[in-house]
Amino acid sequence: MNDLFKAFNISASGMYAQRVRMNVVASNLANYESYRANGEPYRKLEVVFEAVEDPQSLAKGEIPVNVAQIRFSDEPFRLIYDPNDPRANAEGYVQKPNVDLVKEMADMITAVRSYEANLNAFITTKEMAQRTLELWR
Amino acid sequence: MDIFKGIDKVLPHLNYTWKRHKVILSNIANADTPRYKAKDLIMEKEGGGKLKTTREKHLFTKGEEIYKVIELQRRLIGNDLNNVSLEEEMAKLSQNRIAYETYMRMVRGSIDKLNNIIKEGR
Numbered sequence: 001m002n003d004l005f006k007a008f009n010i011s012a013s014g015m016y017a018q019r020v021r022m023n024v025v026a027s028n029l030a031n032y033e034s035y036r037a038n039g040e041p042y043r044k045l046e047v048v049f050e051a052v053e054d055p056q057s058l059a060k061g062e063i064p065v066n067v068a069q070i071r072f073s074d075e076p077f078r079l080i081y082d083p084n085d086p087r088a089n090a091e092g093y094v095q096k097p098n099v100d101l102v103k104e105m106a107d108m109i110t111a112v113r114s115y116e117a118n119l120n121a122f123i124t125t126k127e128m129a130q131r132t133l134e135l136w137r
Numbered sequence: 138m139d140i141f142k143g144i145d146k147v148l149p150h151l152n153y154t155w156k157r158h159k160v161i162l163s164n165i166a167n168a169d170t171p172r173y174k175a176k177d178l179i180m181e182k183e184g185g186g187k188l189k190t191t192r193e194k195h196l197f198t199k200g201e202e203i204y205k206v207i208e209l210q211r212r213l214i215g216n217d218l219n220n221v222s223l224e225e226e227m228a229k230l231s232q233n234r235i236a237y238e239t240y241m242r243m244v245r246g247s248i249d250k251l252n253n254i255i256k257e258g259r
Binding site: 003007011017021048049050058061062063064065111113114118125127128131132 | 155156158159160161162163165166167168169170171172173176177178206223226227230231234237238241244245248
């Protein structure tokens with residue numbers, strides 16, 4: 001029985017990881033123009049995935065995915081010329097968050113597709129398990 | 138027992154398809170993990186019969202089954218050193234599922250047959 005739930009856990013870990021990524025994309029898009037409390041522009045968040053590859057799971061090939069960390073990106077900030085902005089520097093440039101709209105949208109589409117793939121795999125597992133349970137009848 | 142011979146023959150294959158299903162699930166879950174390498178499961182018979190194996194997919198008729206996880210050698214897809222191809226994994230998933238259901242139906246068949254005998258065909 002544990003063996004059966006293991007299969008569900010693998011797909012569930014994949015769906016969870018993709019959902020975390022969706023949340024991070026949403027935060028990045030929402031904070032496209034934000035500044036932090038210390039006056040610095042908002043830094044883009046990045047999700048780091050990691051395969052749970054301990055020897056036991058590796059031998060069986062059952063490898064769930066894990067969200068290792070969510071970290072601040074150190075990409076350079078966007079520079080926009082706007083001398084009227086109170087945050088503008090001596091040359092009239094304003095630093096804006098390092099969020100790239102195009103990258104975020106692409107990331108979002110990938111996350112949705114991966115989520116769907118995991119969901120379909122989950123449904124397949126469920127139907128196979130039901131087929132097994134039909135042996136009782 | 139002898140009357141369960143039909144089921145016993147199918148059981149290793151049923152086991153194998155279920156284990157392989159989980160390996161495919163792992164590949165799909167790790168489709169976006171950097172440095173992850175796609176894996177697959179192969180079944181081998183220990184000791185083997187009289188035939189020599191020259192390919193990893195050759196089958197035997199005797200001995201215990203052993204399952205081996207292998208890493209797939211595929212061209213790199215993307216620049217994160219991950220070589221999972223989602224389409225290929227989904228194709229393998231449905232293929233594997235059909236195999237599983239076929240074996241399940243065979244088990245079902247032998248159970249129905251026994252049931253019929255127990256009920257004296259009534």
